[in-house]
Amino acid sequence: MTSGGSTLTRRWPNDAEHRNLILVARDDLVAESGPSTSDDGAAVYAQQHGPFSSYLRTVDTTDTEIVETTTYRLQIPWFGWLFKRPARGVLARRLSSTGWWLPPDRLDATQLLVLGLLAAASMSAAFVNTLFTQTAEFAADDFGVGNTGVGVAGAVVRAGIVVALPAAVLADRIGRRRVVVVVAWLGPLLCLLSAIAPSFEILVITQAFGRPMGIALAFLVGVIASEEMPKNSRAYAVSVLAMASGFGAGIAVMSLRLADTGESGWRLVYVVSAIWCIVALDLVRRLPETRRFTAEAARVDRPSRAPRLDRKRFALLAAVAFMGNIFISPASFFQNSYLEDVRNFSAGDIGLFSILVGTPAGIGLIVGGRIADQRGRRRLISIALPASVIAIVAAFSVGGLGLWAFSLVGGILGSSVFPAMAVYRTELFPTGNRTRAAGFITAFALVGGIGGLLATGQLLDRDWSYGSVMALMAVGQLVVTVLVVAAYPETAHTELEDLNPEDGRLDIGGDRAVPLD
Template structure:
């Protein structure tokens, strides 16, 4: 519980302003005489009180005490200081450079915080293969051709992604979040025990498809729970979380230098992601949008249907063209650094 206590000397007019409910970092509601509670804001609990004493000179000695507990899991420490300053410095409206455009409710803030934690795991799972395959083919005695074949086969994991996305629209986002996340972690762990390149590619074929589905589910849940003007902000925060997870896969790459089999430890570490996903899943509710519209049948006009097809086609074509360049560059990045520049795992970590 955080307590912010402010001592003020106010005129009667200034005291009257202080007695108005806040509409900045928090939206308040009256809870009694000189007492206000939480209407909306990223708090699990909130209470503000005023104790005013009149002075002979016509002014008032005011002690304003605000007690609150943030409702942002995992990342609350990042926002503790700016929110404390926002509580101490009252504004006329919600407007902070470090916050989303909309004031988040406790539910939205909690959901986004938990999804960011899961997104870190997803970022790790999606990066393991590209960072370690160069080391794996050395142990298995294979070359660049085999490495390219594995990368190509793994792309067929998109079929698994499509199936999971189809089920998420019918069974709900929450159960599929647990299934895709835990299954991808388990399969990645098993990849670290692979006796040959075929089994490694097979486990990653499914694991990468599941991790891609997990990333899509995270984005969908965020969009469905965030206020309309804050969805792009939420997407940027999730992207940073995915980058952090990808970075973690690079941070532990020096393990591959320990021995020819050292790369396997990076896969085995994925088992820690199961703990994170199960912990977050227990605290994540099903999205309100899915719950409210699960049985709803959406009927589109021919014009709307055609417009959506065009937009979907343009987005698909753009991503395909991007992947034609990005996928090979990402897959053979470490192989180039090791073969052409003589980098070790530690060197790649520092360089990346």
């Protein structure tokens, strides 16, 4: 899961150009201190700030050459294999330290460890959240349930958000880590129970409890990322977590091929949930409490009660979440029904479509996260959001190549907006009620989704076309665009404590945060 220690040795000509490059402390992927001199006369540079759990660079010089030896350990849980080669390329001075894969800020070892663990947790949360959406149509066919029943079931499962809200309140009181560990276990375990559901009603009940655990895990992960990341990299972190979520959802989609094994093949998809117990165990072992929560708990002037939610901010974000999901939920939930009923896709075809169309959306996530951090959130949302909605509505209206093209464009544009939209839910509230706000805003989003699902199911049963229904639901996204442009503040390049004066000033530069006043 974690890349081991590595050694990199490079030899350079001993000329003025290379001496000016090699004998100067690095300030790129890593900020070095030094040099000091070793017993054998070599220049030694240590990590002052950077992502490595251990790091040392020594430089030996002779009359003809410079020998640079770097020993380091990069600790990235679960995804170390993905970043090991680019990091080595930067250390070897072959790659730029401003590559697309790097955050705008330099992360420290703790932040990198947390981000890797959160990415794994995001995969688990996405898998749990995706299961019912992907399997509902097949389970309904097995149990003889129609479109209206499927729509009602989707609404009931989403209404289970009330089960997740206590987790949001508890995380503000007892800490993020404890609650994350609990829901990370409960999500996959409850989904395993869904595999043996004797009826569609029991399946819905188990998912009404299981899926909210995935939802709780998702918004808690977002809060932890916001509290741990530097001010210029919060949207970047959201984009990384969203990509990981895409992998988790992709595993659910790929598992959908199991539904083709027979009428009850959908049950096997739920059995795959067992793999996420490994992630839950790793969170128990290595996830630390956030530095901001630890520092807030240590404040001598900490209020005895959590600060009240800023009603104006909460109402604004809740309205955006509600209106946006009137379109997002049915567009996601009924996609498989559309592909199966209108375009005659098999379960395998649907899985292949979701992978081929959904995977490139990762481009939008990374690009969108960097734009949101470097150039601001609001401008990106105002352009990309309406364009993505138009493309998605078009995808529900045409077949053939147009279906694939519009789905691809809509996915990329929609993904580019996601980091900017999602990061607001944690940026605009203080540490004392950050998870509570995120949880309740998520609840409003799901209520909007319930309305969209119920309306979509009924309109489809009245012989409305998918394209017409989605165009009607898309009005909600038009409202979202107007609200963001008119009322959202710009939060890029701003510390959370500046956005939320209720919090004390914190120094979060070390391994743990401490109050400054």
